[in-house]
Amino acid sequence: MKATIEPSTRSSEGANPAAPTPGEAVSQPMNVSSNQSTGGKPSGNKPVARKRSRSGNEWFGKTYTMICVSVLIITIFSIVYFVASKGLATFFVNGVSLKEFLTGVKWAPDGEPQTFGALPFITGSFMTSILAACISAPLAFCAAIFMTELMPKFGKTVMQPVIELLAGIPSVVYGFVGLSVIVPFLRSVFPGQGLGIAAGAIVLSIMILPTITTIATDAMSNLPRGLKEGSYALGATRWQTISRSILPAVLPAMLTGVVLGIARAFGEALAVQMVIGNAPHIPNSLFESASTLTSVITLSMGNTIMGTVQNNVLWSLALMLLTMTFVFIFIVRVLERRSLR
């Protein structure tokens, strides 16, 4: 707390002599310094002591904050640099063509000849996360409407904590449940092994449900009360009020929630890997074994040696994930800016 408050007072004080503000603002620092010069007298002692301890605090707070911030910045940049240098080495050192990497459909790093087509993983990742969002978003929106508009009391005391609890379950548990419940179910209903995009998407949809629900609920409960009353007063029914005046108002926030949900699904590795089957090809149906960017990284990283092309190409996949995360964050920023208007 001290560290965050002190620098701000310090900076405002430091700004005063520099800015030509009239009157008191300028005269105050001058008074303090004149006290300091007459520090020998007993009457001047107290202000001087206070000034010293304050500047000591200032110094400590400022340094502490600077250290923390620089550690953070250095960490972030080194991660990005590390992933990027390793990932780009595939193309610049090992000479794999970027076109083959992005559009090739055959993945055989140990084959003869070696091929590095990552398209199956890219499509797998996009399909699972977008499908998961398609399943999850309607559920989350309805849950949010239910919790804020229809049964606020039950929603706040029971439903919201339960949905938030979903966020705390470890992903290995989700994967295990998916493997023991969803996969056999899909196997018995649809043709195929049950492992595949559909199973992955269902597991992910439950994992991202809390993200979307929480954001949608917050947006709805933060709406001005007058908005709803204004609609009722014009003779609109409850459903008309929800669909025509509340939903348009929270739409940007809801889209933000969906994008964050997709981002989370995109980066999830373990649970997906357990239920998707991990076959390195583009599946013909949703119930056929497939792979994602994350699942192929977790599966292959133990079997490669640092510095080899097989290892570097995994870093290229990681770089791809990192880039996509940046894109998602950028989209969220744009949506937020629009909702402020």
Added chain:
Amino acid sequence: MAIAAPSISSAGASTQPGGGAALAAEQLSIFYSDKEAVKKVDLSFAPSSVTALIGPSGCGKSTFLRSLNRMNDTIASASMKGSIWLDGEDINAPGTDVVTLRQRIGMVWQKPNPFYKSIYENIAFGPRYHGIKNKKELNEIVESCLRRTALWEETKDRLHQSALALSGGQQQRLCIARALSVQPEILLMDEPASALDPVSTAKIEELISELKQEFCIVIVTHNMHQAARVSDKTAFFYMGNLIEHNDTNIIFTNPENKQTDDYISGRFG
């Protein structure tokens, strides 16, 4: 059914010719859980007139106002006793269509509450729900409502921009225009100018004087001067009771009740 307009303390309840409908509350009590916020109020409103409800904060005047178009239905803990008559019909009778009722009795709030939509859509919102789909007809409604609230000249070039980009005073006039869009007979206003600057306030007051020709207007206000300027009748509420109801000039010059006199001259409240 005959109009059960109670004549107690309402010096001029005789209905005047003109637009609007007659509205009357009879022995109306409103409760929040156990707390009685409005106590057995008898008050009637004549067509084509402006009635100001004044009184210190928490005296029940806003609660009373909200009960007139059943906005208190949206508050779970609120309940009421007594009746409210609109043209001789009890608005709380079991068969009453709340949607039609609220169309006949429009409302404007203290804080402007435009929808997160364009200026055009804000006004077209109500008529659409009451079955008007024709684009031309909607355009006409939007234009006439904006003209009546003196917003047309300021907004005609940006009808399809967000209503939230308007200034506070413009937003409030937009909300009044929105209330007019469903052709109500009675307009309830809950401190419509208290969040506005003097210029916007003057515009709103001017608007109220014009709308008076066609509507019965009930306005809650904390501003004594405003009550004196715009209203024909004034009702003074205190602690949930209706203390005095009379012609505005009588209330402000020669009130019968000592409490009214004290409140108006600023000695309490």
